Amino acid sequence: MGNVGIVAMRELRAYFATPIALVFIFIFLTLTGAFAFYVGGFFVRAQADLQAFFVYHPWLFLLLVPAIAMRLWAEERKTGTIEILMTLPISTTEAVLGKYFAAWAFCGIALSLTAPMWITVNVLGDPDNGVILASYVGSFVMAGAYLAIGSCLSALTKNQVIAFIMSATVCFLFTMSGAELVQDFVRTLAPEIVSQAIFQMSFLAHFESVTRGLIDLRDAVFFASLIAIWLFANVVIIDIKKGS
Amino acid sequence: MIKLQNLVKRFGPLNAVNSISMAVGRGEVVGFLGPNGAGKSTTMKIITGFLPATSGTVEVCGFDVGEKPVEVQKRLGYLPEGAPAYGDMTPASFLDFVAQVRGYRGAEKQVCIEQIVEKTSLKSVLDQSIETLSKGFKRRVGLAQAMLHDPPVLIMDEPTDGLDPNQKHHVRNLIREMAADKAVIVSTHILEEVEAVCTRAVIISEGRLVADGTPEQLIGRSSIHNAVRIELEPAELDLAKPAIEALDEVGGVDILSRADGRASLRVVSKDGQPITVAVGALMREKGFNITEIYTEKGALDEVFRQITIGEDGTEVNRG
Numbered sequence: 173m174g175n176v177g178i179v180a181m182r183e184l185r186a187y188f189a190t191p192i193a194l195v196f197i198f199i200f201l202t203l204t205g206a207f208a209f210y211v212g213g214f215f216v217r218a219q220a221d222l223q224a225f226f227v228y229h230p231w232l233f234l235l236l237v238p239a240i241a242m243r244l245w246a247e248e249r250k251t252g253t254i255e256i257l258m259t260l261p262i263s264t265t266e267a268v269l270g271k272y273f274a275a276w277a278f279c280g281i282a283l284s285l286t287a288p289m290w291i292t293v294n295v296l297g298d299p300d301n302g303v304i305l306a307s308y309v310g311s312f313v314m315a316g317a318y319l320a321i322g323s324c325l326s327a328l329t330k331n332q333v334i335a336f337i338m339s340a341t342v343c344f345l346f347t348m349s350g351a352e353l354v355q356d357f358v359r360t361l362a363p364e365i366v367s368q369a370i371f372q373m374s375f376l377a378h379f380e381s382v383t384r385g386l387i388d389l390r391d392a393v394f395f396a397s398l399i400a401i402w403l404f405a406n407v408v409i410i411d412i413k414k415g416s
Numbered sequence: 417m418i419k420l421q422n423l424v425k426r427f428g429p430l431n432a433v434n435s436i437s438m439a440v441g442r443g444e445v446v447g448f449l450g451p452n453g454a455g456k457s458t459t460m461k462i463i464t465g466f467l468p469a470t471s472g473t474v475e476v477c478g479f480d481v482g483e484k485p486v487e488v489q490k491r492l493g494y495l496p497e498g499a500p501a502y503g504d505m506t507p508a509s510f511l512d513f514v515a516q517v518r519g520y521r522g523a524e525k526q527v528c529i530e531q532i533v534e535k536t537s538l539k540s541v542l543d544q545s546i547e548t549l550s551k552g553f554k555r556r557v558g559l560a561q562a563m564l565h566d567p568p569v570l571i572m573d574e575p576t577d578g579l580d581p582n583q584k585h586h587v588r589n590l591i592r593e594m595a596a597d598k599a600v601i602v603s604t605h606i607l608e609e610v611e612a613v614c615t616r617a618v619i620i621s622e623g624r625l626v627a628d629g630t631p632e633q634l635i636g637r638s639s640i641h642n643a644v645r646i647e648l649e650p651a652e653l654d655l656a657k658p659a660i661e662a663l664d665e666v667g668g669v670d671i672l673s674r675a676d677g678r679a680s681l682r683v684v685s686k687d688g689q690p691i692t693v694a695v696g697a698l699m700r701e702k703g704f705n706i707t708e709i710y711t712e713k714g715a716l717d718e719v720f721r722q723i724t725i726g727e728d729g730t731e732v733n734r735g
């Protein structure tokens with residue numbers, strides 16, 4: 173196991189060392205269920221798919237992912253353990269990636285615990301499992317994108333609450349920019365090309381096409397480059413801010 | 417094994433480290449002394465590759481820390497100020513993590529962890545979360561983390577700060593044991609610690625290296641080095657003082673106290689040479705009734721104050 177793996181394992185263990193992980197998973201499962209069944213009308217739709225479940229993921233992640241990400245670096249800087257971590261023979265990039273992958277894996281665990289839903293629709297009907305799988309992958313990747321933002325912004329401060337608010341805000345912008353309401357508003361103000369550009373930056377737009385079962389290379393490139401850019405910024409910020 | 421050259425670190429307008437050059441070789445234990453805010457911790461953070469220097473170079477075991485931080489960090493153990501550690505981990509899992517990062521695997525890892533747990537006496541708390549440990553144990557976890565891989569270079573920032581006398585003793589012994597084949601830098605505010613563990617003391621003030629020598633050499637710089645303390649009858653004081661002052665070797669005589677039927681004098685040596693024999697002979701010759709006579713070595717803390725308090729008498733303190 174390389175350094176990235178070692179850092180990731182330590183971090184992942186840290187999630188489960190406290191009740192935070194369980195509380196988080198409980199909240200996540202409750203909310204996804206509540207949204208799917210009550211707000212999304214899972215039963216009312218009487219369709220054997222998980223659209224009602226996935227459609228709320230961007231909004232859930234908006235709050236829950238910054239909550240996972242906020243401690244990644246802010247806590248390390250607050251307690252001074254960053255001084256231990258960054259003077260071990262690990263590069264900044266390895267440390268950033270290790271922590272990021274741990275948080276992402278944690279999201280993956282939470283997400284995979286919603287599998288009973290998938291089983292339920294298969295028992296009740298005959299869903300398109302390909303679409304559901306694609307949606308799961310899309311949801312996971314989107315969580316990764318939110319996390320990259322959260323991880324980067326958590327490096328800016330020693331205060332986890334500030335880290336949470338900053339990343340929730342930025343994630344909100346990246347999500348909202350695809351909402352029709354915002355798009356209509358932008359179109360009235362700016363030329364088509366600008367609103368298109370903003371639309372292209374939206375998680376909603378990319379995620380929705382995935383949940384319809386279309387895995388487009390452009391969506392993959394979008395999320396991959398977004399994650400790469402935020403993590404790169406994360407490394408730069410750590411190098412600049414770690415000592416202060 | 418450690419070489420600093422014209423090391424400078426600026427924080428905005430503040431020169432935290434101001435052109436420090438020094439070298440530390442194998443077997444040396446160097447004590448960093450200096451007032452709060454002198455730049456000790458900052459210097460250490462640069463050596464360990466945590467902070468980049470503004471200018472100047474640091475070499476550890478032949479590697480430049482700016483260019484090859486990871487190579488330096490492999491050969492270095494570091495106890496940061498206050499010994500931070502992951503509070504929700506147990507010492508066992510924390511040391512396991514550090515051992516893995518240090519490249520130990522499997523049985524070799526177990527042996528290495530067992531050894532350091534033995535050395536730092538952590539066995540009884542291995543499975544308790546670090547945040548619930550007492551300060552002494554927390555510090556030992558920090559030391560274990562730093563020494564686990566038996567590094568050739570060891571940097572410790574105030575390793576005994578806030579420990580009880582027994583723990584201090586334990587930590588100092590640990591440092592002494594480890595030191596033989598290493599280059600060690602420790603910072604401390606406890607001056608007797610320097611005499612107890614360091615082969616060399618360096619005083620840093622306002623980011624500058626202002627004194628460098630063995631603890632004995634530094635003590636030799638004390639203004640009262642080799643002064644003689646005499647206790648005698650107060651009645652004889654007025655006769656004795658001028659007689660002693662008349663000696664060539666004597667730089668001055670201070671009356672320290674005059675109470676309870678005893679007077680206490682300090683005879684300061686003019687050029688720091690031993691004068692006890694001469695003063696003692698004079699006392700006998702004149703038949704003064706002295707109850708006590710001994711040589712003062714001077715103390716590091718006095719030298720420390722002498723060196724770090726500015727000419728105008730104001731304390732140099734930017735902490």
Ligand SMILES: Nc1ncnc2c1ncn2[C@@H]1O[C@H](COP(=O)(O)OP(=O)(O)OP(=O)(O)O)[C@@H](O)[C@H]1O
Binds near residue numbers: 427450452453457497
């Ligand atoms: N990240 C930072 N940003 C700005 N100034 C800093 C920073 N770190 C340290 N300083 C300043 O640099 C100076 C040296 O600090 P340093 O911590 O090295 O002192 P020290 O000798 O270790 O003191 P102490 O004995 O109190 O531990 C201080 O004036 C401190 O305020």
Ligand SMILES: [Mg+2]
Binds near residue numbers: 457497
């Ligand atoms: Mg310090």
